[in-house]
Amino acid sequence: MSFDQPDEKMRAVVIGGGPAGLAAAYTLQSQSDEWRPVVYEMGDIVGGISRTENNKGYRFDIGGHRFFTKVERVTDFWHEVLEDEFITRPRLSRIYYEGKFYAYPLKIFNALANLGPIEAVKIMASYGYRMVRPHPAEDNLEQWVSNRFGDRLYNTFFKTYTEKVWGMKCTEIRADWAAQRIKNLNVAKAVWNAISGANDTVSLIEEFEYPRLGPGQMWEVCEEKINKRGGHVQKKTEVVKVHRDGNRVTGITIKPRGGEEEFVPGDAFINSMDLKNLIYRFDPPPPQEVIEAANKLKYRDFLIVTLVLDDADPFPDNWIYIHSPEVNVGRIQNFRAWSPDMVPDPNTSSIGMEYFCHEGDGLWEMSDEDLIKLAGKELEHIGLSKADRVKDGMIIRQPKAYPVYDGEYMEALDVILDWIDTLKNFQTAGRNGLHRYNNQDHSILSAMYAAENILGANHSVRDVNVDRAYHEEFTVDEKQKAG
Structure with missing residues (x-):
């Protein structure tokens, strides 16, 4: 794509064609006729980790992606883009542990039957102990979970899987991860609900929406609509440099696969590339303490x-x-x-x-x-x-x-984001762009905020999804029924 001729519209350059990057471009087009978004994606297809790959007609996700959110405007965005291509699917998931399958979200009677009465008593005793004598600090995941579920339930249903996922001990994972990904439920209350049939709290979803051809269908359609509106999404193109003059970004250098490097000027910039690689690409480089902070991100x-x-x-x-x-x-x-x-x-x-x-x-x-x-x-x-x-x-x-949420990440992240905040026309959003283990709805919301900031809003993009107890991963089902 050549940029020899200046656009009549102001150009918003978007780095990355995942959910955040495409949502930013789409939002900008939806709310203004004065801006033209151009999106650069290194991969062969759009969608990032939410893309859908294809092998001889067999479509598959890069991990499953349910379309569920408490953010109404994100729901509206999904349906505006994909229209009638959503289907509603029943949710069924289980845990496999020591040769047995457990309902997930955990159902108390199912779990106790699998564990056996002796282990069940030990789990409840361990829970009771932590209610009386909690860990005085909640710096890491082990402390955070044990204080809410007891040590024995933590060891049974949290420790092995979490350490397999992250490749590190739970004592090395910050409690921030638990606060974002584990809903704070009361085990004793869940047992009472199971026995009594009570349901005085909000239950977990039992079905969810899903694009008929996988989550990548959402982003492929979004790409088409951005292009039809006069934007430009260019795949197989790496952003190799981000040029700045003081506290303003002036453009990026792109390298299409198999092609030559090319300078792309812009008026505003939104990034969804991982922060470590982003910091390495600034020209001139940021201050040394920012580079050292980027080196600490894992x-x-x-x-x-x-x-x-x-x-x-x-x-x-x-x-x-x-x-x-x-x-x-x-x-x-x-x-x-x-x-x-x-x-x-x-x-x-x-x-x-x-x-x-x-x-x-x-x-x-x-x-x-x-x-x-x-x-x-x-x-x-x-x-x-x-x-x-x-x-x-x-x-x-x-x-x-x-x-990764380890002991170094938070201080390093603050240093990086504080420096990026000094740039007048550059924002970063999305999971990797904020180094935050968001689901796609919060990644999308952060990108929407970034787009609206270009138009004059004053959203704090970095504060999206810092609230606790939003997600429902690793929870006990509050809609308890025997079995």
């Missing part, structure tokens, strides 16, 4: 092994959390349970085996053939299907999938 990488089985619907769940340490897989998706249209042949199934790893480690470097064999073997070990039912597979490796 990420957890991820790969998914998608298996095609000649076994239709081997299990009914949308997804299963695998807490057992004897297998490497962390979560298993059943994509037909998300949408029947994700699977072209009804006599087959499409299963996503998710592995949490670090770029360059043994799992990451394993060959595709060996990963497919490993995934089939572990699927059989868990008892969900036979390894010889695997007929095809595909591997997607996703670097920097999850920002």
Whole structure:
């Protein structure tokens, strides 16, 4: 794309074509005729970690993405973009631990039946102990969870899975992660609700909306609409430099895959690239303390092994959390349970085996053939299907999938964001752009705020989703029924 001729409209340059980047461009177009957004995405398709990949007609997510939010304007945005392509799907998920499946969200009677009466008594005693003698500090995830659920329940349902996901001890994970991702429920109250049938609190959702062809359909349609409105989304293009003159950004240098570098000027800029790489790309560089802070940010990488089985619907769940340490897989998706249209042949199934790893480690470097064999073997070990039912597979490796909340991140993040706040025409938004483990709704909201700030609003983008107890991951179901 050539920029020899200046646009009549002011140009908003957006770095990254994931949910945040595309939502920013779409919002800017929806609210103003004076701006033209141009979006640069390094990947082959838009959507970031919310994209939908395709292997011979089998569509699959890079992890499952439910479309659920308490933010009404995000819901309105989803439906405006995708219109009537949403379907409503029942939610079913379980936990696999020590050879048994537990309902998830946890149902008290189901969990106690699996654990047995002796272990159940120990769990309740441990919970009671922490109610009387809580950890005096809540600096890390172990302290935060144990204070709310007791040490024994923490060790049973939180510790093994969380350490598998993050590759680090729960004592090294900040309590901030727990505050964002774990809803603060009362175990004693949940037991009473189970016995009495009471339901005096808001229950967790039992169904959710989902694009018929996967979450990537949302972003592919969004891309089309941005282009039709006169914006520009350019894929397979890396942003290699961010140029600034004092406290104003003047443009970026892009490098299309297989092409030459090109300077792109702009009037305003919104970033959704990960902060570590962003800081490295500034020219001239930011102050040394900002670079040192960027060096402290860490990420957890991820790969998914998608298996095609000649076994239709081997299990009914949308997804299963695998807490057992004897297998490497962390979560298993059943994509037909998300949408029947994700699977072209009804006599087959499409299963996503998710592995949490670090770029360059043994799992990451394993060959595709060996990963497919490993995934089939572990699927059989868990008892969900036979390894010889695997007929095809595909591997997607996703670097920097999850920002890590360790002991260094918060101070480092403040240093970086405080410096970015000094730039007059540059904002950062989204999961990696804020180094915040947001779901896509909050990533979208942060991008909407950034777009509106260009138009004169004064939103605090960095404060989106700092409230506690929003998410419902790792919770006890408050709508308790026996069994």
